Amino acid sequence: MAISAAAVANRWTQRRRRAQELREAWPFSAEVLGFYGALLDAQEAAWSQARMDVPAPADVISYTRVRVLPAIFEATVRSGPSKLVQSLLERYEVADFESIAKAWLDGNELLPVERYIARAAVSPVLEALGTAAGALGSGPRGGRHCPSCGGRPQLSYFAASSEELLTPQRYLECERCATSWPYTRMTCAACGESRSMQLAVFTEEGVAQAGRGARVVRRQPAAADLGSEAAAPEPGSARFAHMRIDGCRSCSTYVLTVDLGGNGRAVPVVDELAALPLDLYAKEQGLRKITPNLMGF
Amino acid sequence: MATVSRRDFLKLTAIGAGAIGVSELGFDMAHAYEVRQQLRIAGATESHSICPYCAVGCSLIAYTRKNADGSTALLQIEGDPDSPVNEGRLCPKGATAMELANSNRRVEQPKYRAPGASDWQTVSWDFVLDKVAQHIKDSRDRTFVTKDHDGKVVNRCDGIAFAGGAAFSNEEGYFASKVLRSLGLVYLEQQARV
Numbered sequence: 425m426a427i428s429a430a431a432v433a434n435r436w437t438q439r440r441r442r443a444q445e446l447r448e449a450w451p452f453s454a455e456v457l458g459f460y461g462a463l464l465d466a467q468e469a470a471w472s473q474a475r476m477d478v479p480a481p482a483d484v485i486s487y488t489r490v491r492v493l494p495a496i497f498e499a500t501v502r503s504g505p506s507k508l509v510q511s512l513l514e515r516y517e518v519a520d521f522e523s524i525a526k527a528w529l530d531g532n533e534l535l536p537v538e539r540y541i542a543r544a545a546v547s548p549v550l551e552a553l554g555t556a557a558g559a560l561g562s563g564p565r566g567g568r569h570c571p572s573c574g575g576r577p578q579l580s581y582f583a584a585s586s587e588e589l590l591t592p593q594r595y596l597e598c599e600r601c602a603t604s605w606p607y608t609r610m611t612c613a614a615c616g617e618s619r620s621m622q623l624a625v626f627t628e629e630g631v632a633q634a635g636r637g638a639r640v641v642r643r644q645p646a647a648a649d650l651g652s653e654a655a656a657p658e659p660g661s662a663r664f665a666h667m668r669i670d671g672c673r674s675c676s677t678y679v680l681t682v683d684l685g686g687n688g689r690a691v692p693v694v695d696e697l698a699a700l701p702l703d704l705y706a707k708e709q710g711l712r713k714i715t716p717n718l719m720g721f
Numbered sequence: 722m723a724t725v726s727r728r729d730f731l732k733l734t735a736i737g738a739g740a741i742g743v744s745e746l747g748f749d750m751a752h753a754y755e756v757r758q759q760l761r762i763a764g765a766t767e768s769h770s771i772c773p774y775c776a777v778g779c780s781l782i783a784y785t786r787k788n789a790d791g792s793t794a795l796l797q798i799e800g801d802p803d804s805p806v807n808e809g810r811l812c813p814k815g816a817t818a819m820e821l822a823n824s825n826r827r828v829e830q831p832k833y834r835a836p837g838a839s840d841w842q843t844v845s846w847d848f849v850l851d852k853v854a855q856h857i858k859d860s861r862d863r864t865f866v867t868k869d870h871d872g873k874v875v876n877r878c879d880g881i882a883f884a885g886g887a888a889f890s891n892e893e894g895y896f897a898s899k900v901l902r903s904l905g906l907v908y909l910e911q912q913a914r915v
């Protein structure tokens with residue numbers, strides 16, 4: 425499954441574009457996205473470099489320490505929130521990084537700051553290596569784990585639909601290497617629970633509501649949405665019309681789902697980072713995210 | 722800016738282990754928290770169902786919500802992308818399955834148009850049941866065949882045909898065929914396809 429270099433490079437452009445868009449549309453996420461935008465530059469550079477260097481899987485961690493970490497570290501110190509910067513400066517020793525990165529790949533518990541630095545630096549390299557990164561990381565593959573590297577799902581999304589009467593497939597996206605893979609809609613992405621009564625979907629009111637022009641079928645993003653501001657949230661309408669919280673009462677976790685059919689401009693990884701109020705709500709419901717995202721939410 | 726009460730502060734601290742109103746990595750959560758307070762979020766349940774309209778038997782996902790009065794509201798229906806039958810697709814008829822439950826144009830009382838009349842009038846269920854029973858009896862009495870051309874006993878009713886609706890359940894279809902065959906009907910059909 426070869427993905428063209430241009431299509432993949434486009435991913436970074438899309439992320440940057442969406443981060444900029446949401447920073448303005450959702451001021452509550454401006455701090456997070458401002459920092460994310462600054463980090464994206466360092467991450468994309470690391471990704472391009474790693475695509476040329478193609479480090480062997482066994483060398484990925486040491487490669488990252490030498491070639492990627494300094495720029496990520498610098499971008500963080502320059503643009504990160506002061507608490508993160510302080511704890512990074514306090515804890516940071518170059519020698520430490522490799523064991524932290526190793527623990528992160530093994531899915532071990534880490535301090536938030538450790539999780540952040542491991543992920544910020546290693547993930548662009550994993551993303552560049554694609555399936556070759558599969559040799560890294562421990563644990564099972566497939567199903568509720570990334571088929572490539574075994575990572576957990578960071579988020580879930582519904583693909584955009586090509587036909588009006590077609591409900592598209594759900595995908596999960598890997599926390600580590602950004603691979604996505606198809607996954608059953610009505611099943612918990614953490615524990616596999618599939619009994620409806622145990623699974624709760626939370627949406628902002630007015631998103632799908634009986635009586636006032638409820639969506640009988642899936643809305644198709646108009647062609648115009650892809651190239652204009654048409655799909656930006658309109659004032660007064662639901663802010664998170666294209667997002668939902670997929671919660672599971674059996675394992676008390678949740679994952680945010682982005683519906684690309686509901687908003688053609690959304691970029692799942694960015695919208696997931698920015699939807700802070702939904703995270704606050706899910707936590708009030710006693711749910712914990714399957715795995716915290718890059719910014720610790 | 723909304724004031725944040727002490728209780729709200731306690732909630733905020735539960736979000737990140739860090740200082741008040743600040744996330745684990747140090748992001749200021751006050752604005753996000755304010756927006757959270759304005760959000761009206763409601764929970765829904767997804768259930769599997771099957772389109773009632775034809776024999777293809779497309780899989781549906783039905784979104785429902787419990788109302789405060791204990792009733793269940795049907796919010797949305799769409800094709801189930803994980804079903805091998807329809808892979809997320811619905812035909813235009815199935816895509817409006819929700820209207821079967823929710824349409825405000827649904828006729829809820831029986832209507833009767835007398836022979837020669839041009840208008841429908843609203844009548845009672847008793848009126849309709851009596852009327853239908855009387856018509857069935859009259860037609861059956863008039864057209865009942867006890868013996869065929871060769872003198873064989875057949876005891877059948879040639880004057881009535883029956884067409885079952887597409888939204889029939891198995892049980893309804895079984896019941897209808899038993900009742901109608903007991904009257905001697907042989908022309909039974911079921912609209913089991915689009």
Ligand code: SF4
Binds near residue numbers: 773774
């Ligand atoms: S009526 Fe349409 S949607 Fe329903 S089962 Fe038949 S083909 Fe499928």
Ligand SMILES: [Zn+2]
Binds near residue numbers: 571574603
């Ligand atoms: Zn992965």
Ligand SMILES: [Zn+2]
Binds near residue numbers: 612613616673674675
């Ligand atoms: Zn679960």
